Amino acid sequence: MEAKKQLKYIIAVTLAVTSIFIVFLLFKSNQIMNNMNASETDPIKVLILSGDTLNDQSWGSLAYKGKLLVEEEYNAEVEVLGEIEISTEVSPTVEEYVAEGYELVIGHGREFSEPFYRIANQFKDTQFATLHGDYLENNLAVYTFNQNEIEVVAGMAAALKTETKKIGLIDAVDNEHSDWGFPKGIKKINKDIDLIYEVVPERTDKSTAKNVASEMIDNGVDVIYSKGNSYNQEVINYAKEKGIYVIGYLEDQSYMAKDAVLTSVLNNVPQAYMAIVKNYLNEDEMISEKRILDSNDGVYGLAPLGPMFSEEEISIMEDLTNQIIEY
Missing domain, CATH: 3.40.50.2300 (Response regulator)
Incomplete structure (x- = not known):
């Protein structure tokens, strides 16, 4: 009899513990479902x-x-x-x-x-x-x-393709005296290349950007890096008309002028x-x-080099890029 009582006691305790555990699981499941429903509705x-x-x-x-x-x-x-x-x-x-x-x-x-x-x-x-x-x-x-590394590479691309040793940069923010990559990239290729720097702060000011590009070209610039977002298309179209090279910004802008765009500094905003x-x-x-x-x-990168680069220039770019950027 005593053994039967103990067995009944053990069974009762087991059932009680099991019931508590099941109730706990149901409670937690309900919480999870409520949170999921809340996230779906809110x-x-x-x-x-x-x-x-x-x-x-x-x-x-x-x-x-x-x-x-x-x-x-x-x-x-x-x-x-x-x-x-x-x-x-x-x-x-x-x-x-x-x-x-x-x-x-x-x-x-x-x-x-x-x-x-x-x-x-x-x-x-x-x-x-x-x-x-x-x-x-x-x-x-x-x-x-911090796109410093990518702009070093863009500067090298510009320096390889300038014949006049004059490169222009049209910026939307004044970075002329900052520690940034584009001028460094130019100097890696040729320290005698001049960088002509201008700021057009209003991104939609296409006419001013075009006028600045025109003045640069009149002063002997044959490569322009334009960082004005909305006015880039105006600058690229004008550069194509004048037969000079450009570097695009934000997206791969080679579709605007395949034979004029050297590359583009990509910002995946x-x-x-x-x-x-x-x-x-x-x-x-x-x-x-x-x-x-x-x-x-994943916020920045560099678009492929354009068809104007020779195999030797592409090899130079690849070697220097691997030294600068850790992939």
Whole structure:
């Protein structure tokens, strides 16, 4: 009898423990399902602001491509607004969208850095981030890319193809006195080559960029590196007309003038948006600092060399590139 009682006791305890374990599993499963359902019904809401148009080939179009990539990869609702007037529309636009539940606001360019800094404390529960810029706050981060290595290679390509020993660079931001790659690449090939540097800060100012290119060509420049995003097409078309070489920017721009474009410095800006959203979703990674994205983040590269390069020049480029860039 005593053995039967012990057996019944053991069975009762086993059933009780099993029941508790099953209830626990059901509870955890319900939690997981609820979280999954919540993530399906409550996407992260992201606002991207650009001062540029969202048309093809524009700087602003890269913000729209970033939206598509983020929505494809994450459970996210992304709104992109173009042609934002920096001085008057940033604060009211942010206020409107924050009231609608937007929690991450990204500025498409350094021009949003200072305006975001001014309003960040008004929206303490909102995370701000800018592509490029210098201003930081508790809820304001900066993401930028260090494309120094790639521009060294682009400088070498330009130096190999200049016959006049004069290369022009049209920039959208004044980097003339910064430590950057393009001039270094030129000097690796020939220290006697002159670099003529000009800044056209308004990315959509096609007429000014064309006039600057015209002056450079009149002064003997036979290779131009144009970094103006929207005005690149104007510069490339003009260079083709004048029979000189160019280096494109942001995307492979050889389709505009196959026999004129030496190569292009590629900026995969949509990948920067992926990095921002990824860090935001992992809260410990979204901190107020300037983050330098690199080739591991997939944000830059160099387009293939054009048909104007000889086999010997391609070999020179490959050897020097392997010395500079760690793949």
